[in-house]
Each structure stands twice: as structure tokens, then as C-alpha cells.
Amino acid sequence: SQKIEQNSEALNIQEGKTATLTCNYTNYSPAYLQWYRQDPGRGPVFLLLIRENEKEKRKERLKVTFDTTLKQSLFHITASQPADSATYLCALAGRRALTFGSGTRLQVQP
Amino acid sequence: NAGVTQTPKFRILKIGQSMTLQCAQDMNHNYMYWYRQDPGMGLKLIYYSVGAGITDKGEVPNGYNVSRSTTEDFPLRLELAAPSQTSVYFCASSYRGRGDEKLFFGSGTQLSVL
Numbered sequence: 001s002q003k004i005e006q007n008s009e010a011l012n013i014q015e016g017k018t019a020t021l022t023c024n025y026t027n028y029s030p031a032y033l034q035w036y037r038q039d040p041g042r043g044p045v046f047l048l049l050i051r052e053n054e055k056e057k058r059k060e061r062l063k064v065t066f067d068t069t070l071k072q073s074l075f076h077i078t079a080s081q082p083a084d085s086a087t088y089l090c091a092l093a094g095r096r097a098l099t100f101g102s103g104t105r106l107q108v109q110p
Numbered sequence: 111n112a113g114v115t116q117t118p119k120f121r122i123l124k125i126g127q128s129m130t131l132q133c134a135q136d137m138n139h140n141y142m143y144w145y146r147q148d149p150g151m152g153l154k155l156i157y158y159s160v161g162a163g164i165t166d167k168g169e170v171p172n173g174y175n176v177s178r179s180t181t182e183d184f185p186l187r188l189e190l191a192a193p194s195q196t197s198v199y200f201c202a203s204s205y206r207g208r209g210d211e212k213l214f215f216g217s218g219t220q221l222s223v224l
Contacts, residue, residue, distance in 0.1 A: 008150065032209045043114075043200050043215030044153070051210070089152065093209020096168060097143055100152040 002027045004101040006090060012107045019080045021104045023073040023090035030092040033066055033073050038087045038103065047088075048075075080108045112136050116201050116216035123191040123223045131186040131219050133201030139214070141207040142184040144168075144176065146197040147218075153200060159184055160207060191223045 036044035050057045050066045063076040091098040145153035155168030159178040175187040202213040
């Protein structure tokens with residue numbers, strides 16, 4: 001069956017460092033992969049979309065890579081700030097709609 | 111622009127009661143979705159709609175019903191509420207449904223069934 005795996009353990013890093021979050025998937029061949037940010041008590045908010053033929057996508061301090069051979073996406077936040085603390089969800093285009101991973105909680109310590 | 115609006119924000123139901131979660135969008139989006147999110151879990155698709163009058167089941171449709179009489183509104187109906195339906199419910203919308211565009215989410219409805 002199709003599966004999306006994100007590290008369920010929280011990631012704690014120091015302010016100013018680069019945070020790297022991982023999204024692995026199996027039994028999928030997605031044409032697109034998306035990343036969302038979710039704050040407590042709020043709905044997810046879109047951050048970045050990357051296509052299968054794109055290796056890397058950047059937006060300000062955010063960078064996403066997409067390796068269809070490894071079936072993995074990495075999400076990087078450079079020069080992290082306490083305001084970046086949130087849960088980050090990856091999502092793959094499925095047959096009917098986006099399918100989401102369970103998310104990784106990022107905590108940036110000042 | 112209000113975006114996607116969900117009501118209510120919180121609700122407590124007794125087992126066996128029914129209720130309707132409301133969702134409205136003002137972006138003229140064709141596609142609308144209902145997801146549920148359990149603690150520490152990803153969003154699971156309940157139902158979706160590709161336009162007024164057209165709905166289809168998602169991954170976890172049992173115990174729920176939907177209708178789409180207008181482009182703007184996509185209510186989710188719970189009949190005979192059960193404790194297993196305790197969750198946070200999110201409505202979302204997009205113009206197309208090909209996966210190459212972002213979803214806009216509402217702020218969610220937290221539902222407890224006791």
C-alpha cells in the first residue's frame with residue numbers, strides 16, 4: 001500500500017542553524033510533492049511545490065529537494081528562527097487528492 | 111477575501127447525535143475536500159468534490175455524508191456520532207485537483223464525541 005513517512009520525533013535545533021526534515025514514500029510515483037506548515041490549532045498553510053522533473057526548489061530561506069530514485073524529499077530551512085517552530089507536512093499528489101504525511105514538529109531554540 | 115471558512119470551531123456531541131460541519135469558500139474553486147486529523151497523524155481524506163453536484167469518497171468515508179449544491183458550500187454530515195469520530199476536521203479547496211496547485215485550508219473544527 002502507499003505510504004508516506006515523516007520523522008515523528010520532534011526536531012530541536014538552535015536558532016541560526018539549518019533545519020532538515022525528511023519525507024520518504026513507498027508505492028508512489030507522484031508527479032508533484034508539496035510541503036505545508038501547520039501551527040497549533042490552525043489549518044495547514046502551503047509553502048512549496050516541486051515537480052518530479054525538478055531536483056531542487058527554493059523560496060527565500062526554504063529549499064526542497066525531490067529524489068524520485070530514492071523516493072525522498074528533503075525540506076531545509078536555513079538561518080532558522082524561533083518563529084519557524086511549527087509542524088511541517090509533506091503531501092503527495094494521489095489518485096483522488098493530496099495524501100499527507102503525519103508531519104514533523106520543528107522546535108527552534110533561541 | 112475570507113478564503114475557506116469553517117463553522118463551528120468546537121463542538122461536543124453525545125454518542126448517537128448528529129451534526130453538520132459547515133464549509134464555505136469564496137475563491138470560486140471547483141474542488142473541495144474534507145480531511146480529518148487525529149493527534150500525531152496525518153490528514154486523512156474523507157470526501158471530496160470536483161464541482162457542484164459531484165462528490166466522491168475518500169480514504170475514510172464511513173459514518174459521514176456530504177453534499178455540494180453550490181460551488182461555495184461543502185457541508186459534512188455526521189450521522190449517529192461515535193467516539194471514533196473524535197478528531198479535528200479540516201475543509202480545503204483548490205481550483206483544479208491535479209496535485210500541481212496548493213490547497214487552501216480552513217481553520218478546522220475540533221469535535222469530541224462522548
